[in-house]
Amino acid sequence: MTETNNSGYDDLLAAIEEGTGYYVECENGHAAFPPRRICQECGSRQLAERLLPETGTVITYTIVSVATPRFQDDTPYVLSIVDFGPIRLTGQLRGITPDEVDTGLEVSSFIEEPEATDDPLVVFRPP
Amino acid sequence: MTAVRIAGASETRFGEHPGRTSRDLFAEAGLGALDDAEVSSNDIEVVYYGNFMGELAEHQGHQGPLMADAVGVNAPALRVESACASSGVALRQALEGIRHGKRDVVLVGGAERMTNMETAAVTDALAIAADDLYEIRAGMTFPAAYALMTRAYFETYGGTREDLGYVAVKNHEHALPNKNAQHRSEITVDEVLEAPMIADPLGLYDACPISDGASALVLVSDDYASANDLDTKIAITGAGQGSDRLSLQGRPTLAQTRATTRAAEAAYKEANIGPDDVDVAEVHDCFTIAEPLALEGLGLYEFGEAIGAARRGETTLHGDLPVNLSGGLKAKGHPVGATGIGQVTTLAKVLNGSHPRSDTVPDATLGIAHNAGGTVASATVHVLEVTQ
Numbered sequence: 001m002t003e004t005n006n007s008g009y010d011d012l013l014a015a016i017e018e019g020t021g022y023y024v025e026c027e028n029g030h031a032a033f034p035p036r037r038i039c040q041e042c043g044s045r046q047l048a049e050r051l052l053p054e055t056g057t058v059i060t061y062t063i064v065s066v067a068t069p070r071f072q073d074d075t076p077y078v079l080s081i082v083d084f085g086p087i088r089l090t091g092q093l094r095g096i097t098p099d100e101v102d103t104g105l106e107v108s109s110f111i112e113e114p115e116a117t118d119d120p121l122v123v124f125r126p127p
Numbered sequence: 128m129t130a131v132r133i134a135g136a137s138e139t140r141f142g143e144h145p146g147r148t149s150r151d152l153f154a155e156a157g158l159g160a161l162d163d164a165e166v167s168s169n170d171i172e173v174v175y176y177g178n179f180m181g182e183l184a185e186h187q188g189h190q191g192p193l194m195a196d197a198v199g200v201n202a203p204a205l206r207v208e209s210a211c212a213s214s215g216v217a218l219r220q221a222l223e224g225i226r227h228g229k230r231d232v233v234l235v236g237g238a239e240r241m242t243n244m245e246t247a248a249v250t251d252a253l254a255i256a257a258d259d260l261y262e263i264r265a266g267m268t269f270p271a272a273y274a275l276m277t278r279a280y281f282e283t284y285g286g287t288r289e290d291l292g293y294v295a296v297k298n299h300e301h302a303l304p305n306k307n308a309q310h311r312s313e314i315t316v317d318e319v320l321e322a323p324m325i326a327d328p329l330g331l332y333d334a335c336p337i338s339d340g341a342s343a344l345v346l347v348s349d350d351y352a353s354a355n356d357l358d359t360k361i362a363i364t365g366a367g368q369g370s371d372r373l374s375l376q377g378r379p380t381l382a383q384t385r386a387t388t389r390a391a392e393a394a395y396k397e398a399n400i401g402p403d404d405v406d407v408a409e410v411h412d413c414f415t416i417a418e419p420l421a422l423e424g425l426g427l428y429e430f431g432e433a434i435g436a437a438r439r440g441e442t443t444l445h446g447d448l449p450v451n452l453s454g455g456l457k458a459k460g461h462p463v464g465a466t467g468i469g470q471v472t473t474l475a476k477v478l479n480g481s482h483p484r485s486d487t488v489p490d491a492t493l494g495i496a497h498n499a500g501g502t503v504a505s506a507t508v509h510v511l512e513v514t515q
Contacts, residue, residue, distance in 0.1 A: 064268060064274075065323070066250060080275075120264075122265050
C-alpha cells in the first residue's frame with residue numbers, strides 16, 4: 001500500500017495502538033470518529049477529544065468466507081461492530097474461535113495486521 | 128407541478144453478457160425505450176445515466192456523453208453514481224426538469240458491466256460503496272455488511288435463516304416467466320439453507336447474482352404526450368430520496384433502514400398516498416434480509432413483522448401485496464447501475480398489463496419502486512400510478 005497519510009484516521013489508529021484511543025464529542029454529548037469538523041446530530045462545531053472506553057461489547061458480527069483481495073488470506077475471519085457506550089467501532093474479532101463468538105461478548109481494541117500486508121487493522125480481543 | 132409520464136420503458140436481459148460493453152448494453156435498452164415510446168432520439172433534451180463501477184470494470188470515466196452517443200442523442204448528458212441506487216437517484220433528478228416545466232422529453236437509464244471481472248475483483252468493487260477508512264480497511268464486504276444487519280435484526284426482532292429462505296424461494300418463483308431474468312429456476316428453502324456460507328448468517332442463495340445489464344425510460348410531459356398522441360397511461364406521481372450515515376457503525380440501529388423511511392415519506396407525500404394504497408412493489412432485495420428491511424422502512428409492515436411475510440405467503444404473487452414480481456434483484460439479477468430503472472420498467476409493464484406477471488394483479492393501479500445504495504445509506508422511492 002502507499003505511504004499516503006489519512007489525517008485523523010491514521011492518528012486515531014496510532015492512538016489505539018498506544019492504548020489511548022479516542023473519539024470526538026460535541027457539547028451535547030454526540031460522539032463521532034475523526035476526521036470530523038461538525039457534529040452530524042446537532043451541527044455543533046465545538047468538538048472535544050474523549051478517551052475511548054477500554055472495553056466494549058459485540059453488538060453484531062459475521063464470519064466472512066468470501067473476502068476482498070486484501071483479506072483473502074485471512075478467511076474465515078470474524079468481522080464485528082463493538083459498542084463502546086458513546087460510540088461504535090468496526091473491526092475483526094481475534095483470540096476466540098468463530099463458534100464461541102456471540103453478541104454481548106466483552107472486548108478491547110488493538111491494532112494488528114492482515115495476513116498479507118502490514119496495513120494497520122482494527123482488531124478486538126477479549127480482555 | 129406537471130405530471131411526468133412514462134412514454135417508453137425497456138431493459139436488456141439481466142445476466143451474463145461478459146463480452147458486451149456497457150455502451151452496447153445501454154444502447155439496446157435506450158433504443159428499446161425510444162422505440163417503445165415512438166419518440167425520436169432528436170427530441171431527447173437531456174440524458175441521465177446511472178452507473179456505479181465503470182471506472183473499475185471498464186476503465187471508463189466521463190460516461191454521460193458516451194452513453195448519449197450510444198443512443199444517438201446529442202444533448203446534455205450526465206452520469207449519476209450512488210452505488211446500487213445510481214439509476215434510482217438518476218430518475219429522481221430526471222423528473223425535476225419536466226415537473227418544473229423546463230423539459231418535455233428526458234431519457235434516463237443505467238447500465239453495469241460486472242461479469243467481465245473475477246469474483247474477488249467484483250467483491251472489491253462493490254465494497255467501495257462502504258466507508259473506506261472505517262469499514263473496508265476492517266475487512267467489510269457487502270455480504271458481510273448485510274450479514275451484520277441480519278444478525279442485528281434477528282437480535283432485535285427475531286427471525287431465522289429459514290424465514291429468509293422463503294424470500295429467496297418466492298423471488299425465484301416470480302422470475303420463472305420473466306425472459307429478462309438471470310435465474311429462471313425454482314429453488315427450495317432447504318437449498319437456501321444448505322448453500323455455502325458467504326458471510327454467516329448469509330449464504331450464497333441469500334445473495335443476488337453478479338449481473339450485466341441495462342435499463343432505460345423515456346419520460347415526457349403531459350403537453351408533449353398530448354401533442355404527439357403518445358400512449359402514456361402510467362405516470363410517476365411521487366419521488367423521494369433519503370440518506371443515512373455511510374458506515375453501519377455510525378447508525379443508532381442496524382435493524383432499520385432510515386434512508387428508506389425518509390425516501391418513502393417524501394414520495395408518499397408528493398403522490399398524496401399512504402402505504403395502504405400500494406398494490407404492488409419492487410424493492411431492493413440485494414440480499415434476502417434487504418426485502419423485509421425495505422418493506423418495514425416503506426411502512427408496508429410494522430418493524431419486526433415483515434421477516435415472515437414471504438413465509439406467510441403475503442408477498443407472493445398470490446398474496447395481498449405481491450413484492451418483486453420481476454424476481455427482484457435475487458432472481459432477476461442486479462446489474463447495479465441498471466437496477467433502479469429496471470424496477471420502474473417492471474412496474475410500468477405490470478401496471479399496463481404487458482408484464483408476464485400482470486395477470487396476477489389485474490386490478491393493480493399503484494406501484495412503488497424502492498432502490499437502495501450501499502447498506503441503504505441512499506434510498507429512492509418512486510410512485511407509479513395508472514392515471515387514465
